[in-house]
Amino acid sequence: MTDPNPAGLAEDTAARLRAQVIAGHLRPGQRLSETRLAADLSVSRNTLREVFRLLTREGLLTHAPNRGVSVAVPSMAGVLDIYRVRRLIEVPALAQAWPRHAAVLRMAECVAQARIAREAGDWRGVGSANMSFHAAIVALTDSPRLTAFFAQAMAELRLAFGLLDSPEQLHAPFLQENGAILELVQQSDMDAAAARLADYLDRSERVVMTAFARLENGVTPG
């Protein structure tokens, strides 16, 4: 009961390492020594290599032949691509959704949890709830492939967020926006909800891109 699916050591370790990467414990660009990290995670080097394959395929790590793997360093092109994917998937998902789908409940829970986290000043929690909210939107499609693909893209996006200073500025303005979208969905006005989501994505993208540009200008001098 405590462990519904043992799922094997490799996937478990992959989840742990993924969490560390997303949480920013490992900085983008940092090389990951196989022996060292294997010791840190208490797994064998072979098992760690299986984990590396998975996370590399997910886009969180990059692999250079004979030079090992490093944490992927997000690029503006990558962020742009991810937002295009988000628009392409999320907006139709919401527009064609069934108003009484189970995932609507999850959306509501995410909005509530985001508010609780904001009250507590837990900005990382706010970010997590926001991500879950949009994951729930995609879950409206009942498509396992879309859901998995979207989760992957969101993990990459979180990695990019970790680069920016003050992630609170990124999520705070959009808290009420999520609530508004949820209300429109609950009123079965899917077209309005989708339009509002599209606007959300445009603005969010702009905020992230400007923050990113400022970062790159600051890091790479003239």
Next chain:
Amino acid sequence: MTDPNPAGLAEDTAARLRAQVIAGHLRPGQRLSETRLAADLSVSRNTLREVFRLLTREGLLTHAPNRGVSVAVPSMAGVLDIYRVRRLIEVPALAQAWPRHAAVLRMAECVAQARIAREAGDWRGVGSANMSFHAAIVALTDSPRLTAFFAQAMAELRLAFGLLDSPEQLHAPFLQENGAILELVQQSDMDAAAARLADYLDRSERVVMTAFARLENGVTPG
């Protein structure tokens, strides 16, 4: 020059095994013994396990804990999901495409190659060209994530096609359709091209689903 990217033994082996699965050399549901397959592919068992992780994540293999991996057995729900993904990605890709994109050339090449293959009676070649044609459509977006995701879905779809008898019936009616879409694109009439593509997908889905239903009824009696 002969080998532009060594890319490592694992990914090379993954490509080989992927080709074997797609080509139908390994039947869906068949269990893959690690030691045996490792010997067949002339790689170590550890390397093969890395390959298994990759292809499992791609959806071509399934992994049961302590029971090894087997070739994934396509389901009607899976095919349905894949066609939804195709519609969601391909139609907007075509609708918003730049008429002079480089991928349009690849589309033309695929149409030509499909015709050549049909003349030669090479139906598997026709199928490959058809797949490449739609991959080129997605390439119109210049989105690496969409392209990779779509390629994965198409690989799964090919696995499902392998189940059906007489795959020629699946591709033959759509050869001219591809040509018509290409002409509309070359005339910069993207809306018409997208509409025709949507119609193509609807009809193709129906053909595949009926073939699939006939198969399942024949296999599972009563």
Next chain:
DNA sequence: TCATTCTGGATTGTTCAACAAAACTGGGCG
């Protein structure tokens, strides 16, 4: 002084051997 070459050490890529744990197989028994 500066650029080049060389060399030693560290890291990756891959294989092999070993073992615990779980699943499958076949026979024995109620």
Next chain:
DNA sequence: CGCCCAGTTTTGTTGAACAATCCAGAATGA
């Protein structure tokens, strides 16, 4: 006929080993 139980096979994981490659710093030469 169904259940249990030992033996065998297969998976899951680890550790060690070795070649190939890369990296840093010393040695060399202009």
